[in-house]
Each structure stands twice: as C-alpha cells, then as structure tokens.
Amino acid sequence: MSTEDKPLIFEVSQNNFEDLVIHNSSHLPVLVEFMGIWSEPCIKTEYAIAELAKEFPGDFIFAKIDIDEQDELKQQFSITNVPTLVVFKDGKEVQREEGELQLEELRILLKHYGVFRESDELRDQAREKHMAGDTQSAIMLLTQAISSDPNNVRVALDMVQIFLDIGEIEQAQELFDRLPESAQKTDIGLSISTQINFIRLAQNTAGVASLQAQVLKSPDDYQARFDLAVCLFAQHDIEQGMEMLFFIQE
Known part of the structure; x- marks a missing residue:
C-alpha cells in the first residue's frame, strides 16, 4: 500500500474516458462504476469503493460514471442495470458485476488484481x-x-x-x-x-443446561425460554435462539 499517495477517485465523462480509464488501466486496475445518483444501491457501492480507495491509495483507480449525464458511455458499454461495476486492465474490460456490492465482496475482487493487505x-x-x-x-x-x-x-x-x-x-x-x-x-x-x-x-441467567431442563419440564415457561434465547444468542446460536422467541410470540 502506497501510504504517501492519495486515493485515485475521478468522475468520468466521454471527454476524459480514454485518458482516465483506458490509458491508466495499463498501469493500475481501474474500477468503473456506472451509477445513478438517485439509486441507493449505487450510493452504497460508491461509498464502499471510495473507502477502499482511501485504504489503498495509489493502488487502483475508482472512476464514477453518472449514466444520466453520460448516455453515450452507457450505450457504448450496454449498461442496462445500475450499479454496474466494470473492471479495466491493460486497456480492456476484464470483469463486470451488476448490483450492489458489499465491502467484503469488493475486497475479494480487488485481491484478484493484486490489491490486498x-x-x-x-x-x-x-x-x-x-x-x-x-x-x-x-x-x-x-x-x-x-x-x-x-x-x-x-x-x-x-x-x-x-x-x-x-x-x-x-x-x-x-x-x-x-x-x-x-x-x-x-x-x-x-x-x-x-x-x-x-x-x-446471559451471566445473569440460570445457564443453558438449567434453562433447557426447565423448558422441557415447563414448555410454557416463557421467562425460561426468553433467558435461554439470550444464552443461545450469547453463544452465537442465532437459529435456536430465534426458535425460542418465535415460540413465545405464537
């Protein structure tokens, strides 16, 4: 990671696409997001990529294209859904992903192009x-x-x-x-x-074993079921914990 560099984030138009995307992709991977500023998934994806651009300054380029302002580029790359992320390397499109991308998904994508910690x-x-x-x-x-x-x-x-x-x-x-x-x-x-x-x-309850025995003995003991749900959540057993709560709500 080049800590002395700045994040490479640009807004791209038809006029500068060749320089910012095609030319630069010979040196660095370029992530191009075709987006609509009115779309929440676009904004979330934009934020996630920008965060990674700050984390890996100088290691890749983030290029943003507003499809409402850049219809010619939208048509050129046959963009039908937003967000659409297109990765360019060595002057060519090498990967395309449609839909919102989470931060961890983007980390995996970048790792494929040598950008990782x-x-x-x-x-x-x-x-x-x-x-x-x-x-x-x-x-x-x-x-x-x-x-x-x-x-x-x-x-x-x-x-x-x-x-x-x-x-x-x-x-x-x-x-x-x-x-x-x-x-x-x-x-x-x-x-x-x-x-x-x-x-x-959970530390303030009777504990899993005792509560499980109590629930078996008295299935309608809602307090025991609630306390058991808390203990199960504490153990990261979400499914079983939710079952306890669903029983109470029935």
Whole structure:
C-alpha cells in the first residue's frame, strides 16, 4: 500500500474516458462504476469503493460514471442495470458485476488484481486455525498481523471474537473498548458489541443446561425460554435462539 499517495477517485465523462480509464488501466486496475445518483444501491457501492480507495491509495483507480449525464458511455458499454461495476486492465474490460456490492465482496475482487493487505492474509490463516481448534496458533498469527499492520482494525476485531469464543469476556471487552469508534461501528464491530451484551445478560441467567431442563419440564415457561434465547444468542446460536422467541410470540 502506497501510504504517501492519495486515493485515485475521478468522475468520468466521454471527454476524459480514454485518458482516465483506458490509458491508466495499463498501469493500475481501474474500477468503473456506472451509477445513478438517485439509486441507493449505487450510493452504497460508491461509498464502499471510495473507502477502499482511501485504504489503498495509489493502488487502483475508482472512476464514477453518472449514466444520466453520460448516455453515450452507457450505450457504448450496454449498461442496462445500475450499479454496474466494470473492471479495466491493460486497456480492456476484464470483469463486470451488476448490483450492489458489499465491502467484503469488493475486497475479494480487488485481491484478484493484486490489491490486498498481507495482514488480511494472516487473518484468513488465523480463522482457519481457530476453526480447526488450534486457537493458540490463531492468536499468534493475529498478533503477528497486528505487529505488521497496526492500522488494520479488522485484525483486532478478530482477536476480540476469539476472546469471546474462548470465554475471555473481560479481555474481549477491554480490547474492544480500546478500538476507535469507527471500528466499533462497522458491521463486524456492531455484531461483536451485540454479542458482548448478550453474554453479559446471559451471566445473569440460570445457564443453558438449567434453562433447557426447565423448558422441557415447563414448555410454557416463557421467562425460561426468553433467558435461554439470550444464552443461545450469547453463544452465537442465532437459529435456536430465534426458535425460542418465535415460540413465545405464537
């Protein structure tokens, strides 16, 4: 990542398309979003790509084309739906995606063109280790990732999740509280925050085993079902937790 560069974000027209897109694609991957400013999926995709352009300044070009203003380009590239993302490399279209794209989907797309963070590679390795039961190795990999790329808050969020998974709630809370608010407000951050809250609530219940026994004994004990749902949510067992709540609502 070229930290000294600025994000390469441009609004493109018929007049500058050749220079900004075709010519530059010989040097960098160019992501062209055909969009309508009236479309919420377009705006969300634009925001996500712009965030990545800021994260990887100078590593790729983000070109925006307003189809209402640039009908000739719309026709030239046969754009029928927005948003449509077209990737150019070496003067040619190499990939096309229609519909709203989430941040993680865009990360995967960019990785295909060599735009990624090595710390994210370590995150993937750590996730595999943790899922395989080798949590100690996962923690070591995440520690290595944090040391090499301290600005990648996703690494710290992964560490928080591991702490939660192994029952180290206080360590998880302490690390989460040290993260910037922007990280806490991401989708991953909000999910973790919710899980922490459910774990705190679950600590004030009789516990999963006792509550399951109570529900079997008294199926209409709605308080026991609610408390059990809280415990299941705390364990990230969303499906079973929702079943408890659905029973109460019936």
